[in-house]
Amino acid sequence: MVQKQQATAAPGPEPKKRRRVGFSPADTGVEANECIKIYLVSSKEEVDSPGISCVNPVDLNDFFDGDGKIYGYQDLKINVWINSISLHSYADVTYQSTINGEKGVTDLKSALQNIFAETIVADKDEFLQTFSSERDFIRNMVSNGEEMHSGVIDGSSINAEVAPSDLQVLRMEIGSPNAGLLYSRLVPLVLLFVDGSNPIDVTDPDWQLYLLIQKKEDKEEPLYRIVGFTAVYKFYRYPDRLRMRLSQILVLPSFQGKGFGSYLMEVVNKVATQENVYDLTVEEPSEKFQHIRTCIDINRLRAFEPIKPAIDSAVQTLTKGKLSKKAQIPRFIPPLNAIEKVRETLKINKKQFLKCWEILIYLALDPIDKYMEDYTSVITNHVRTDILGKDIETPRKQVVDVPSSFEQEASFVVFKCLNGEEANSNVQVDENKPDQEQQLKQLVEERIREIKLVAEKVSRICPKV
């Protein structure tokens, strides 16, 4: 509680004592991350239950203007309960008192509304009722969904209490009945759990939702729960093809890390192949999702016979001699026809295939330790090319005119430059050469770390193909 200090205003005998003027303590605010806790629950018994742990959203400070802090409350605690069956939410807000300091009192209602929109229910009893009254929300919403897959997927495993036979992936065009309404209830989850995401435009009919549903047999009717979903954009490619871009994927927190994200990705891959789209790309994948996607693609590529001769040939070149001693390291990129076959058959685009290619070669080098130095030179060459946008060959000389008070034609400097540097003016090349080398080294180490991580995963799951 903010307490006013006692003003000692009595006149009289103590003239030397100064009057003490009381100030309220300054309101430094509280970070949204510190005072908001989010709980995902599937029954009313779980609400307020001490056994339920909160989930980790993205940076909640981002939802509060300015410095991400909430002002004007003492001992503020906000517990948000999300009904994972109906996707309604309820915010339990408690505080000791309000302080109207210089930053005012944050309008919590509108801040929470910005995240939870119409899913937020003001009354707790009303919220508790949603567990029964809206029990069939998902089932009703997806009743027109097109079943794209159900049950197990070859080679992938679900490591959870969910039986694969209870799983199905349904597809809904965003313009189809109920899809927009369903997505609008999913938006708070997107904002809370997919970093840097924006809701998709539900008025654009080219969006499709792929919903991973758990259909659990229950007393009367089966209970449908959303395990995860992804929003995919289908767009035209001249002259007569369609492309697919996976733009948003979320597995609900309690289901994460159990194979569901991979399951959903594999279903979308399967659909892209069956519908023979031009390719399937991913919009700004997070590091984790990129890792998962690459693990899946590596397994598909290892089983794809038409590229085996190209891998063998690259491995042969690499194992023939000391590459790192050579003046010019060849670029280990797949031949054009392999790139084309992979895109046409597996729907993996060139950029992703080039990433996978490095890993395929790594996996084929035996024993890897013997060739690691040469392999690192190859990756260094690739990273350098990626940064500078062009192949780096041997250092070249470049002549540059310099302003001079002497005869213009006689004023120039000659310096050695790398081919890519002159070619790519967008790249911020650090003028400090040792620093540049250091940065390059770090990037190479990072890339090799990613390669090893994927290689370890796929070797564990599928040691020999």
Ligand SMILES: CC(=O)SCCNC(=O)CCNC(=O)[C@H](O)C(C)(C)COP(=O)(O)OP(=O)(O)OC[C@H]1O[C@@H](n2cnc3c(N)ncnc32)[C@H](O)[C@@H]1OP(=O)(O)O
């Ligand atoms: C385009 C975008 O939207 S990018 C943003 C992605 N979304 C988010 O970040 C939202 C929050 N996160 C999530 O929703 C989920 O965690 C996702 C979608 C990223 C991943 O889904 P999950 O179900 O958690 O992943 P899944 O359990 O399938 O994979 C986990 C592990 O299995 C590994 N794995 C999965 N499939 C394979 C495979 N076929 N072969 C080898 N390894 C595999 C993964 O590498 C990963 O390894 P780890 O244990 O070291 O983490």
